[in-house]
Amino acid sequence: MRRTIFEDEHEAFRETARGFLEREAVPRGDAWEADGVIDRPFWRASAELGLVGFAADEEHGGAGLRDFRFNAVLDEEVVATGARTDAFSLTNDIVVPYFTDLASEEQQARWLPSVTTGDAVIAIAMSEPGTGSDLRAIASTATWRGDHYELSGSKTFITSGIQADLVVVAAKTVREGVDGIGLFVVPATADGFTRGRKLEKIGRKAQDTAELFFDGVRVPEADVIGDPGKGLRYMMRNLPQERLSMAVTAVAHAEKALAITLDYVKERNAFGRPIGTFQANRHALAELSTEVAIARSHVDRCIDAQVVGELTPVEAAGAKFWTTELEFRVMDRCLQLHGGYGYMEEYEIARMWRDSRVQRIYGGTNEIMREIVGRDLGL
Ligand SMILES: Cc1cc2nc3c(=O)[nH]c(=O)nc-3n(C[C@H](O)[C@H](O)[C@H](O)COP(=O)(O)OP(=O)(O)OC[C@H]3O[C@@H](n4cnc5c(N)ncnc54)[C@H](O)[C@@H]3O)c2cc1C
Structure with missing residues (x-):
């Protein structure tokens, strides 16, 4: 049956994505699997072509394409060409929306330009060694210290965790008047942030997956996404x-x-x-x-x-x-x-x-x- 959901612009995007992935991703697949990560020059080239963070507004380096059909086209082409990476779906479908839909204009202006150039790899850290399905039970905490939060806890199974430059971290907010989970954005350069092992998986071997540790990481209030009690x-x-x-x-x-x-x-x-x-x-x-x-x-x-x-x-x-x-x-x-x-x-x-x-x-x-x-x- 002919599919009816796509317009000419989606099909043009499909052609662009397919050609690029066939040329640049497919030949690198074995090397990526051996290394357990995809390479940065590939990611930057993907971004240059507009395949990374295209939902961001133009002034933040995106194309303002908040139309999931573009995401779907790219996901389909990753599979169709056999490009061995989850980085597009993780970035565009899963993490970028936390910035484009929930972060303030000031935060978007700080974070998205480096995402859309491929310079900042992003990840989201919800799951912990002790809990995955039951997100309400997460043990990581972000404790208010008067002018910043102090984030502590462990995360595991984090896709792109080895490469990530910016991590959206879910943690229980400990602050008077706040009852709930918050989303805290942590740069990999922050003191107290460390990465654990690159986890050995039975599949998706080109995609890095990692444990992440936060030991008293200082998170300014300006790096909290939305309301600190509404993360869930x-x-x-x-x-x-x-x-x-x-x-x-x-x-x-x-x-x-x-x-x-x-x-x-x-x-x-x-x-x-x-x-x-x-x-x-x-x-x-x-x-x-x-x-x-x-x-x-x-x-x-x-x-x-x-x-x-x-x-x-x-x-x-x-x-x-x-x-x-x-x-x-x-x-x-x-x-x-x-x-x-x-x-x-x-x-x-x-x-x-x-x-x-x-x-x-x-x-x-x-x-x-x-x-x-x-x-x-x-x-
Ligand atoms: C390759 C990979 C990449 C991942 N990437 C990320 C990432 O980027 N960021 C992130 O935050 N997380 C990530 N995850 C974590 C993933 O989301 C969790 O593994 C998943 O949510 C399950 O949590 P768990 O592993 O703790 O299993 P558990 O919650 O311990 O569950 C174990 C088993 O018990 C079952 N179970 C639990 N509760 C119930 C119930 N109420 N009724 C019936 N059965 C139940 C589950 O279905 C499962 O079969 C990734 C995982 C993998 C394997």
Whole structure:
């Protein structure tokens, strides 16, 4: 079915992104996986082309493109080209909105210009060693000391944590008259900020993920995003876009796996015929490709809703858990259809299978997504 959500400007952006990623990201993939990080010159070149922080206003180096269809196009092209980085979705879909939608004009003018040139890599630190799903239970604290906050605590699983220059940190605010969590922006140069290990993951190996430690970090009041007691509300506001981003990636990933696998099962023979022509395999692929087409329609509908500000947290949660589970079923079946070759690193399906697993965990686990949907049913 022809997709109807994109205009000419989105398709032009797609062409630009695809050409750039094919040229600049794909050849670097193996090196990035070996290093466990993407390189800065690539990130700066991406920014120069307008692929980083394009939602920021023009005076802050962006293009004022607050239209999630551009984000979706870029997420899809990262998957379609096989560019091995989460940095675009993390930056554009997840972290930049905390600046563009919630930070003051003065803060945006201080932070966004270096983000949009690629000089400042950004990250968001919510999860802690002791808690991930239950954000209300975070133990990091930001204690008011009369003219600044003192931030202490540990964070873990932080995407881009090794490279980050600027981290949005969720911490419990300890200040008279404030009851809640705040969002504190910490530069990596701050005294008391240290990075832990680059975590060894089973997938997404080109993307750095780290532990971060804050030991009495001084945070001026000017570096708090919004109200110091409303961080949880801000996260709840922004998490639907994060979850939609994952659904967009899930469908694109599943489509790509099916395309690769269809080629494979038409060429690989067993018992004198292409393996795809055995009824068991033909039916499996028919079912999965139909499910992916249905997922595509639904996610396009969610993108449309997000563009006009109507996507609800419940809809985003449903889209996230359903599509990421479909994604993993597709990957697993597609890997199986590759036989032993599917288990070999040199076959793309092997990496895609590994990379897809985390989608059911991060951004809120799929169990938590079901809780959000279930509670909305009045249960
Ligand atoms: C590769 C990667 C990148 C990440 N990037 C970031 C990042 O950039 N920033 C960040 O802040 N975090 C990040 N995370 C953390 C991620 O969001 C958390 O791992 C996730 O929210 C789950 O938290 P947890 O790991 O503490 O699991 P837990 O909360 O301990 O959950 C463990 C299990 O219990 C289940 N469970 C918990 N509560 C319930 C319930 N009420 N009902 C049913 N089941 C339940 C969960 O679904 C899960 O299966 C990342 C994680 C990974 C793996």
